[in-house]
Amino acid sequence: DAADRGPYRHYMLKEIFEQPLALANTLEGRISEGHVLESFLGPKAGELLAKVERVQIAACGTSAHAGMVARYWIEEIARVPCAVDLASEFRYRDPVIEAGTLFITISQSGETADTLEALRHAKTKKIAASIVICNAPESSLVRESDIALMTHAGPERSVASTKAFTTQLMALALVTLLLARRRGLTAEKEKHYVKSLLSASAKVEQVLKQDDVLKKLAERLIHKQHALFLGRGTMFPVALEGALKLKEISYIHAEAYAAGELKHGPLALVDEHMPVIAVAPRDELLEKVKSNLQEVRARGGELIVFADQDAGFQNGPGVTVIGMPHADELIDPMIYTIPLQLLAYHVAVLKGTDVDQPRNLAKSVTVE
Ligand code: G6P
Numbered sequence: 001d002a003a004d005r006g007p008y009r010h011y012m013l014k015e016i017f018e019q020p021l022a023l024a025n026t027l028e029g030r031i032s033e034g035h036v037l038e039s040f041l042g043p044k045a046g047e048l049l050a051k052v053e054r055v056q057i058a059a060c061g062t063s064a065h066a067g068m069v070a071r072y073w074i075e076e077i078a079r080v081p082c083a084v085d086l087a088s089e090f091r092y093r094d095p096v097i098e099a100g101t102l103f104i105t106i107s108q109s110g111e112t113a114d115t116l117e118a119l120r121h122a123k124t125k126k127i128a129a130s131i132v133i134c135n136a137p138e139s140s141l142v143r144e145s146d147i148a149l150m151t152h153a154g155p156e157r158s159v160a161s162t163k164a165f166t167t168q169l170m171a172l173a174l175v176t177l178l179l180a181r182r183r184g185l186t187a188e189k190e191k192h193y194v195k196s197l198l199s200a201s202a203k204v205e206q207v208l209k210q211d212d213v214l215k216k217l218a219e220r221l222i223h224k225q226h227a228l229f230l231g232r233g234t235m236f237p238v239a240l241e242g243a244l245k246l247k248e249i250s251y252i253h254a255e256a257y258a259a260g261e262l263k264h265g266p267l268a269l270v271d272e273h274m275p276v277i278a279v280a281p282r283d284e285l286l287e288k289v290k291s292n293l294q295e296v297r298a299r300g301g302e303l304i305v306f307a308d309q310d311a312g313f314q315n316g317p318g319v320t321v322i323g324m325p326h327a328d329e330l331i332d333p334m335i336y337t338i339p340l341q342l343l344a345y346h347v348a349v350l351k352g353t354d355v356d357q358p359r360n361l362a363k364s365v366t367v368e
Helices: 011-017 019-027 045-049 061-076 113-122 140-144 163-182 187-198 200-208 211-218 235-250 259-264 286-298 329-351
Strands: 054-059 082-086 101-107 129-134 147-150 226-231 253-258 275-280 302-308 319-324
Touching: 011 019, 011 329, 019 163, 019 200, 045 163, 054 061, 054 113, 061 082, 061 101, 061 163, 061 235, 101 113, 101 163, 113 129, 113 140, 129 140, 129 163, 140 147, 147 163, 163 187, 163 329, 187 200, 187 329, 200 329, 211 319, 211 329, 226 235, 226 259, 226 286, 235 253, 235 275, 235 329, 253 259, 259 286, 275 286, 275 329, 286 302, 302 329, 319 329
Parallel strands: 054 082, 054 101, 101 129, 129 147, 226 253, 226 275, 275 302, 302 319
Antiparallel strands: none
């Protein structure tokens, strides 16, 4: 076992550092000359995708967060209506599943009971096709879906999912571009997006170099009881994922909110004991996020902000800014997840928890 971990103390850290390679592997053989190849989805793909009018995503845990990011992409870039559900809710709420639905499940293991049952339920309706985004080739979800899109992340051993998540995002970005092309995405735009996907590995590599900075930052969280994560747009699910990582392995109570919801409740919790962690790349929402953050500062909350190095955020009393590499908006979710994984990891190590096997949790939940 120790040999498998190589120089790393835990599988989680090894898997975090494998992400540049895993992301490159997920793209391998699937793009050519600025173009996403539809053929990698198999011979039936063209015919099935032609029938798609809307998308329904179902998944659990970290995989559900990947689905939430994809919803922003699928609607904004492909202009296809998209809904996302937790699989455990979807299967019991008697959802309306219309003809023309592309049903996407996302699962690292391919064996999560609720996700599998959600697929089985959807297949009783007249859906256009089912796709699973999965990391386990021999799994039930792969067997039972029309199309399997493998993430090629390699085996993930740590219970807290890391490289599975970012490679799911990469796979979902490819699906988004295929759908978008059928809805009139120009070759020029597609080329731009493909270029940005190709740059993801190197950007992630750059962020991994900040490991020591995050280790230092982790010291500030170990005695906290709670933490609040904020983000807007695709950064909202990234914030959810950051909060999930922290609570899973460090046992600190962490919650994530869409930054615009701050004043509708969580602001009441903010005082000097509540660290607030914001993911705020340079995008059109930046100014709004800035004003949310002022509200936090005004109440004495300690702020940690992950922002584009050119975004104009300044370090100051109670405000720590961690500069992130400038990247295309499409790949921001892959990049901004990395420091949140590292932060959770170092907090857990400092607290002495069982990082790879957190209490009460399983890698794959195959029973209800
Ligand atoms: C468990 C794991 C999580 C994972 C979730 C969904 O709760 O601990 O890390 O995100 O299951 O698993 P899946 O294999 O379907 O992605």
